[in-house]
Amino acid sequence: GESVGLHLPTLSVQEGDNSIINCAYSNSASDYFIWYKQESGKGPQFIIDIRSNMDKRQGQRVTVLLNKTVKHLSLQIAATQPGDSAVYFCADERGSNYKLTFGKGTLLTVNP
Amino acid sequence: NAGVTQTPKFQVLKTGQSMTLQCAQDMNHEYMSWYRQDPGMGLRLIHYSVGAGITDQGEVPNGYNVSRSTTEDFPLRLLSAAPSQTSVYFCASSQQGKQPQHFGDGTRLSIL
Numbered sequence A: 001g002e003s004v005g006l007h008l009p010t011l012s013v014q015e016g017d018n019s020i021i022n023c024a025y026s027n028s029a030s031d032y033f034i035w036y037k038q039e040s041g042k043g044p045q046f047i048i049d050i051r052s053n054m055d056k057r058q059g060q061r062v063t064v065l066l067n068k069t070v071k072h073l074s075l076q077i078a079a080t081q082p083g084d085s086a087v088y089f090c091a092d093e094r095g096s097n098y099k100l101t102f103g104k105g106t107l108l109t110v111n112p
Numbered sequence B: 001n002a003g004v005t006q007t008p009k010f011q012v013l014k015t016g017q018s019m020t021l022q023c024a025q026d027m028n029h030e031y032m033s034w035y036r037q038d039p040g041m042g043l044r045l046i047h048y049s050v051g052a053g054i055t056d057q058g059e060v061p062n063g064y065n066v067s068r069s070t071t072e073d074f075p076l077r078l079l080s081a082a083p084s085q086t087s088v089y090f091c092a093s094s095q096q097g098k099q100p101q102h103f104g105d106g107t108r109l110s111i112l
Helices: none
Strands: A010-014 A019-025 A032-038 A045-051 A056-058 A062-067 A072-077 A086-093 A100-102 A106-111 B004-007 B010-013 B019-025 B031-038 B042-051 B054-057 B064-066 B076-078 B087-094 B107-111
Touching: A010 A019, A019 A032, A019 A086, A019 A106, A032 A062, A045 A056, A045 A062, A045 A072, A072 A086, A086 B042, A100 B042, B004 B087, B010 B019, B019 B031, B019 B087, B019 B107, B042 B064
Parallel strands: A010 A106, B010 B107
Antiparallel strands: A019 A072, A032 A045, A032 A086, A056 A062, A062 A072, A086 A100, A086 A106, B004 B019, B019 B076, B031 B042, B031 B087, B042 B054, B064 B076, B087 B107
């Protein structure tokens, strides 16, 4: 069935390295994509989003890349810090009423 | 600015008991939604509302009821709790027609 999924369930990096978290989607009708960060015991926190008419968007230390040809989304975190340790979720909006469909999440661990 | 507030933070129920999970937002957001989060499953949409007096079903609505009598509040009701409803429940809100959705910190519900 159609889904938003992740290539890797866990990612471990050294402090200061760049992190890349990947996400695959299968619904070609999806026109909005979003990344959330979830720390232990907290709700998801918005990081960055992108619409399907763009292929790249940058924020503070984060960049989202969208490749519609292969239906792939990635989140790049520059100079990863211990405070970046969390579970990262991608989600897409498909159809009407702003409903989000979430992937299963990637646990990012930053080693000092 | 409190954002999205969920109460209670933790709750233990016995099978067959009823309960209402509360969600309130002070951002005058028209759109509100409920998700459940289970290990390895990501977040799944239960019910959503595009404004006061309007609600609709999400991906996993069975066993849950909602109502939206005011813009600020969107309670989720479990009429007869079942162990399969043990989960973490998140409420979210956003401006009508806009993303991203803003999440509360969740209610952790255990049903024995």
